Amino acid sequence: MSENDTIDPADAGSLVAAEYVLGVLGAAERREVERRLAQEPTLASEVAFWEERLTGLADAVAPVSPPQAAWSRIETAIGAAPRRRSVWQSLTFWRSFAIVSATLAAASIAALAYIGLVPGARTPLMATLSGSAGQPNFVASVTATGNTLVIVPAALLTNDPRAFELWLIPSGETRPRSLGLVQPGQPIRLEIPSDLASRVTPDATLAVSLEPPGGSPTGLPTGPVIAAGKLTNL
Amino acid sequence: MDAEASRSQLAAALARVAAGDRAALRMVYQDTSAKLFGVCLRILNDKSEAEDVLQDVYVTVWRKAAGFDPGRASPITWLVAIARNRAIDRLRSSAVTRRMEPIEAADAVSDPAPAAAELVELAQQRQRLARCLQELEARHSAAIRAAFLDGATYEELAQHMSVPLGTMKSWIRRGLLKLKACLEG
Numbered sequence: 001m002s003e004n005d006t007i008d009p010a011d012a013g014s015l016v017a018a019e020y021v022l023g024v025l026g027a028a029e030r031r032e033v034e035r036r037l038a039q040e041p042t043l044a045s046e047v048a049f050w051e052e053r054l055t056g057l058a059d060a061v062a063p064v065s066p067p068q069a070a071w072s073r074i075e076t077a078i079g080a081a082p083r084r085r086s087v088w089q090s091l092t093f094w095r096s097f098a099i100v101s102a103t104l105a106a107a108s109i110a111a112l113a114y115i116g117l118v119p120g121a122r123t124p125l126m127a128t129l130s131g132s133a134g135q136p137n138f139v140a141s142v143t144a145t146g147n148t149l150v151i152v153p154a155a156l157l158t159n160d161p162r163a164f165e166l167w168l169i170p171s172g173e174t175r176p177r178s179l180g181l182v183q184p185g186q187p188i189r190l191e192i193p194s195d196l197a198s199r200v201t202p203d204a205t206l207a208v209s210l211e212p213p214g215g216s217p218t219g220l221p222t223g224p225v226i227a228a229g230k231l232t233n234l
Numbered sequence: 235m236d237a238e239a240s241r242s243q244l245a246a247a248l249a250r251v252a253a254g255d256r257a258a259l260r261m262v263y264q265d266t267s268a269k270l271f272g273v274c275l276r277i278l279n280d281k282s283e284a285e286d287v288l289q290d291v292y293v294t295v296w297r298k299a300a301g302f303d304p305g306r307a308s309p310i311t312w313l314v315a316i317a318r319n320r321a322i323d324r325l326r327s328s329a330v331t332r333r334m335e336p337i338e339a340a341d342a343v344s345d346p347a348p349a350a351a352e353l354v355e356l357a358q359q360r361q362r363l364a365r366c367l368q369e370l371e372a373r374h375s376a377a378i379r380a381a382f383l384d385g386a387t388y389e390e391l392a393q394h395m396s397v398p399l400g401t402m403k404s405w406i407r408r409g410l411l412k413l414k415a416c417l418e419g
Contacts, residue, residue, distance in 0.1 A: 018410045022378065023277075023318060023385040027326035048306055053417050055311040056360035057382045058318075061276045063268035070271075070285055071263060074292045078256070 017046035021054055124234040127206045129227035137227035138182070140166075140206050141234070147197050149179065151206075152187040162210040166190065167221060169207065170199035181215050182208065204231050240265075244309035245302075252299035259296055266310065267292075270317040277321040277385040287324050291317045322385040366416035374409030381406060 019025050020033045037044050129138040140151040151166060164184055167176035177199075180190045192200055209216070210223035244265060250258035270291055274284040294316055302312050367375045377391055386394070392402035 015407055015410055018414065019406075021315075022381045022406070022410070023322045024381050024388045024391070024406060026387055027323070030323070030326070051315045052307055052311050053359065053363060054382055055308075055314050056363045057379060058269070058273055058314050059360065060379070061269075061272045061383060064272040064275055065268045066271040066285060066288055070267070070288055071260070073285075073289050074259075074263065074296075075256075077289060077293045078259070078296045 014046070017043055018050045021047055021050035125200065125202060125231040126234045127229040127231045129206055129208060129229040131227050138208060138229075140229075140231075142192070142200055142231065146200060147192050147194070149190045149192055149200075150187060151182050151190065153182070153184050160184075160210060161213075162223060163213050163215055164208050164226075165211045165215050165221070167207045167209065168196060168200065169205040170196075171201055171203040171205075173199075176207065176221055178216065178219065179206075200231065202231055202233055205229070206231065241308055241310070245304040248295075248299050248302050248304075248309055248312075251296060252302070259292065262295065262313075263292055266313055269310075270313060273314060273317050274321040276383055277318065277325055283324060283328070284321070287317070287320045290320050294320070318385065325385055326387075362417065366413050369416055370409050370412055371405075374405045374412075377402065377405045378409050378413070 016025075016033060020030065025033065033043070033047075037047060124144045125142040127140045128136050129140060131137050136154050138151055138153055140149055142149050149166075164182045166179040166182050168179050169176050177193075177196055179192065179196070182188050182190070205228055207221070207225050207228035209221035209225045211221070212223075216222050244262065247258045247261045247265075251262060267288065271284060271288050274287045274291070275281065278284045278287065291313075295313065298316075302309065307315075367378070370378070373395075377395065380386060380394075381391055384390075388399060388402050388406070391406075392399045395402065397405075
């Protein structure tokens, strides 16, 4: 038989799994196989067959130690790298003690990632707002541009029907300024009023109080403060 | 460490990774990164690209460890498959034409590197693969090895071995069919 004998189309079809594993397919064909894998268990088990049987070929490749820095890059990428700021430790704390739902933890991280990505002239600020027992109830971050604040509820386990109002107590001042209402069940982004933006600085305090629906009628906190914390540079 | 112990230790570490244990990921990394980096480097032929892909591989392992089924695949197979798929995808997406290893090198790989011995598991299966590959025509098995190790497309292999595309497809497909029959037999 000549080298150019055609392969029976049925055989060629059954070989797509082997061709995928072998690596001879182009990018578009690979995506097509991957799309089919999710729907075709037969194809998936053929791919598994070839992966298992051909893995031995990789023994021919000499191991090469990756550079030292490779591991720390991976650690950083999965969010495991040690951080200098204590707020990160408390994030880790919340997660490991499972007092933050997975979704909310993800939202906190997203908020952190968000502020890290915004180019701006200011150092991003962050605050952990704890309750009287020391448990973290909210984490807040001020975007690098200084005019937006993201606040993520953490461990707040309450179905109190009252409104949650966020206050700024500027550094060196005693009078709280309202930043708006927050939600106990979801992250929320607040615009910082322009007259307050310059007072959102390290050592300013953020606090959350319980207020009547719609927020404090007086412009000052009227209900109990359930969480408070100081802003620090991230 | 013998192959069986290595295999079950890796499988156990992956189960812990699935539960979010970072120390376990570190163990998996220590045990397998040299092998996977070697595999990526061979395909990409570029240290910094290979490093990027390696990072991607272990982040994928971190995220997808729960999808690893020890009943379906051995841990090293699962890891090598992730590494090869990532490296091949990177290769396909890069516009840079890659220099392939000389084909003589591909021919010379029939002796597994002893350095990889600690990661060799299911020794019988490997021996069977080696035996089945030997039963193929030399150029068919050389093309299959080169494809696997370099992650090269049919086109690249044809060009590299200076044969028409149809010939290369025929060599590899014929080789794969025979290999399948032998491996299943």
